[in-house]
Structure formats: structure tokens, C-alpha cells
Amino acid sequence: MTTGDGFWAGKTVFVTGGASFIGSTLTDRLLGRDAKKVRIVDDLSSGHLDNIRQHLGTGKVDFLQADLREPGVTRAAMQGVDMDLHQAGPASNFFLDGLVFAEALKAKVRKVVFASSGCVYPNFLQSDTKKEVYLTEDLTKGPNDADNTYGWAKLMGEFTLQAYAKEHGMGTASCRYFTVYGPRGVENHAVIAMIARAFLGQNPFEVWGDGTQIRNWTYIEDIVEGTILAGEKISDGTAINLGTMERIRVIDCAKMVCELTGHQAEIKLRQDMPTGPLNRVADNSLAKKLLGWEPKVLFREGLQRTIDWLRSY
């Protein structure tokens, strides 16, 4: 898949939270598409300087370690920005998102692309593992039952950006990411945690819940490609799913991790531990229609690449 020729060339792109797993990978790809400058503000609360170190001193990336919520920080950083790819986010980020969007509007930024989440979808649709449910974007029209404060914050962020597009004509788009994995991923995400436990030789190998929970883990390069395309092609605040339609049970993920790492262990189900939603998989047809995007990396392939990265890391 190729993106619009020259769209990013000469642009100054602000990646709020750009030292993160996804934000730093986006930064790499934007520079690969000839963005003039990527500006990053990150307080490194969960992001890592190592993710962007290769760009520091090249003149292509301006990095400021700061909290975007501190007075004046976001306003100053927004000056001269063409596009803001908003990745920064602690678990409950209503204030941070609102501030970034308001300052983008004041600074006349052409477009804001928001890192939203599959957590915006109603929990009550995701509780039965026997149903082959695929979540479509219209399911957030209400009634809403987002996943914890995090899901509500993402949903409110999307609604705010839709209002900004309508009322102020600012270009906006939201990308609903579904459980992203891949190189630079961190251990509070299931796939990376499982690989790390396999490397450490955990036996019995623990799986939370009864293992039948279903996820659509989506590879980082596909997520980044979709975000870049959304930046190019969506302006009216539309939210799109970026997720594969490959349905993977947690137990099968655990078995695949053991197989690909060569770790032989007995699986132990920890039914006392939390599982999150039982059945969460995206329908990605809107992204196909609007962006020409489809995920390219099947789970087994992405898992192998992630294992290779973590081994070398």
C-alpha cells in the first residue's frame, strides 16, 4: 500500500506523546515520508527516550521533555505546526486531550489525528465468546457503555473532535486502535508480557481467565500505516477502526508464544485474574472503504517478528 505522494513532504508534524511505542514508530515513518520536521513533547511517564534517540541531533526531530498540561507548554509547541498526531495519554486524559485540541485550533493547525481505542465500544456487546461479533463504528451512537474511564475519555475525545470539525472547520480524524503489539511494545501489554515470561522460562505458564477471551491483536506497522492514511484522507472527524479481523483466543496466543519461543511448559489457567472484555474484534470495512487500508501482517508473522525483536533487545 502506498500513501499519497508527497503529502507529508515539507510539513511540520507534532507528535504529542511521540516517545511512546506507537508515537515513535509513527515518527520513523513520517520522516521516511519526508516530513520537514517532527516535533515531540513527551514527559516520558511511559514513553522512552531510546525509542527516538536515533533521530536526536539529526535536525529532523525537536524533542522537549515536558508535561503537556503545564501552563504554556502545549501552546508554545503548537506554533507553526501543520498536523498534530495526538498520541499522549495517561489512563484518564480528559483534560490533556481537551487542552491539545483547543491549542491546535488556536494555532490554526490543519488537522488533528487522535489515537482513540477499541475501548470506546459498549462492554455489553463484548461479553459472549460464542458470538462472532465484529464491532462497527456506528455502535458508539448510543447507548454507550465504554470500557472504564479510559474508554470514556477516548470517546469524549472523538466527540470533541467531531464538534471541532463541524463548528470550526478544523480537520480532524480519530483512529480506534485495537490492542497493538510489535517492536517497542511494553510489558503491560499481554503479548509482550507473554513473550517475556516465555523467555524467563515460566512453568507452569500462566494464562488469565479461562483463555477463551478473543482479541484481534494488530501489528504496529499496520496501525502506523492506517494512522498516516487517516491523516491524509479524513478531515470531518470520522472515527475509523484500525484492527484486524483475525480472531485469536488468549489461550491460542499463549500456545503460539510457547511454540515460537521454543518454551515447553504446562499451561495454568488463572481464573481468579481479570480478563477484560471477553470478545473484542473490529470490523475494518470502513477503513478499507475510506483509506484503502487493510492490515497486512497476520498474527503468527507479527508474533514471530516481535519475538525476534525482544530477543535481540
Ligand SMILES: NC(=O)c1ccc[n+]([C@@H]2O[C@H](COP(=O)([O-])OP(=O)(O)OC[C@H]3O[C@@H](n4cnc5c(N)ncnc54)[C@H](O)[C@@H]3O)[C@@H](O)[C@H]2O)c1
Ligand atoms: N497500545 C495499544 O494497544 C493502544 C490501543 C488503543 C489506543 N492506544 C493509544 O495510543 C496512544 C499511544 O499508545 P502507546 O501504546 O504507544 O503508549 P502510551 O499509552 O504509553 O503512550 C502515551 C505517551 O504519552 C506520554 N505522556 C503521557 N502523559 C503525558 C503528558 N501529560 N505530557 C506529555 N507526554 C505524556 C507518555 O510518556 C507516552 O510516551 C495512547 O494515546 C494510547 O491510549 C494504544
